[in-house]
Amino acid sequence: MKKFGLLGKNINYTYSPILHNKIFEVYNIEGDYEIFNLENESQIYNFLKILKKEKTIGINVTIPYKTSILKYVDIISPEVLSIGAANCIKFENEKIIAYNTDYFGVLKTFEKMGLDLKNKKVIVLGSGGAAKATIKALLDSKAIVYLVSRNKIKAQKEFENIFFLSYEELVNSSGYLIINATPVGTFPDTDISPVSSEILQNFDFALDLIYNPEETQFLKYAKSKGKKVENGLYMLIAQGVKSEEIWNNLEFNYEKIYNDLIDIIHKK
Numbered sequence: 001m002k003k004f005g006l007l008g009k010n011i012n013y014t015y016s017p018i019l020h021n022k023i024f025e026v027y028n029i030e031g032d033y034e035i036f037n038l039e040n041e042s043q044i045y046n047f048l049k050i051l052k053k054e055k056t057i058g059i060n061v062t063i064p065y066k067t068s069i070l071k072y073v074d075i076i077s078p079e080v081l082s083i084g085a086a087n088c089i090k091f092e093n094e095k096i097i098a099y100n101t102d103y104f105g106v107l108k109t110f111e112k113m114g115l116d117l118k119n120k121k122v123i124v125l126g127s128g129g130a131a132k133a134t135i136k137a138l139l140d141s142k143a144i145v146y147l148v149s150r151n152k153i154k155a156q157k158e159f160e161n162i163f164f165l166s167y168e169e170l171v172n173s174s175g176y177l178i179i180n181a182t183p184v185g186t187f188p189d190t191d192i193s194p195v196s197s198e199i200l201q202n203f204d205f206a207l208d209l210i211y212n213p214e215e216t217q218f219l220k221y222a223k224s225k226g227k228k229v230e231n232g233l234y235m236l237i238a239q240g241v242k243s244e245e246i247w248n249n250l251e252f253n254y255e256k257i258y259n260d261l262i263d264i265i266h267k268k
């Protein structure tokens with residue numbers, strides 16, 4: 001049995017085991033995907049040692065260990081180097097390698113939305129880990145990126161090669177795509193949006209990285225203005241599929257897994 005899992009803190013709510021078990025079933029992988037809750041960072045070193053001894057193939061990493069895990073790995077992939085956080089670890093030839101499959105999940109989402117980002121103006125709301133992976137994906141797609149933060153000065157110190165706006169300045173802005181990379185609108189506070197419907201009027205596409213609820217207030221506003229919208233479910237599934245590709249050295253059919261999983265998630 002191949003061993004996999006998810007490391008985090010208070011993560012019993014996660015969809016990840018459903019996702020990975022479905023992949024094991026469809027692709028005949030004899031795999032076991034476990035949830036690992038660690039109370040604090042000081043436990044990570046010994047935890048990784050045990051996993052290595054048990055011949056674990058790989059794990060995903062989530063809040064709050066996406067950055068602190070980097071102290072304990074041997075090799076850092078190029079996207080992790082740029083983003084400063086990892087969500088996928090592979091144990092290979094006695095080495096621990098860190099990847100960021102959120103980045104690949106965002107790229108796959110752009111593909112699904114049929115976007116042509118070259119030289120297009122894109123607004124990203126929020127400056128956390130999800131925004132960092134998204135901005136790396138946008139810059140690699142040759143988009144012109146504007147970050148909107150509640151604290152523009154702080155954000156300016158953390159990012160390179162992009163432009164910055166405050167929420168007040170956003171009122172006069174327009175563009176191709178607007179992305180919500182803040183948690184504003186997540187269950188249970190579902191009746192709020194980080195921006196008004198008037199702002200969404202000024203963009204062709206709207207992407208919300210939130211997947212619970214599937215239609216946030218942000219996406220409702222965008223839809224009411226006739227915009228093309230996408231939620232965070234495809235990204236969530238795609239980052240998991242990419243992790244499996246890295247761990248198993250295989251290529252999967254993203255659309256097939258997405259369609260199978262959407263049915264299961266909707267029945268939950």
Ligand code: NAP
Pocket residue numbers: 102105125126127128129130131148149150151155180181182183184186194209210211232233235236237239
């Ligand atoms: P985070 O670090 O908690 O927050 C992201 C940023 O949002 C913060 O840095 C902050 O930026 C802004 N923000 C936070 N609270 C806000 C508020 N009340 N009003 C306005 N802005 C606020 O979260 P994250 O890990 O980056 O994740 C962001 C969202 O993406 C979450 O909803 C998460 O569920 C989602 N996500 C989805 C996927 C997926 O696979 N679909 C993957 C990762 C994350 P400023 O201080 O600069 O304003």
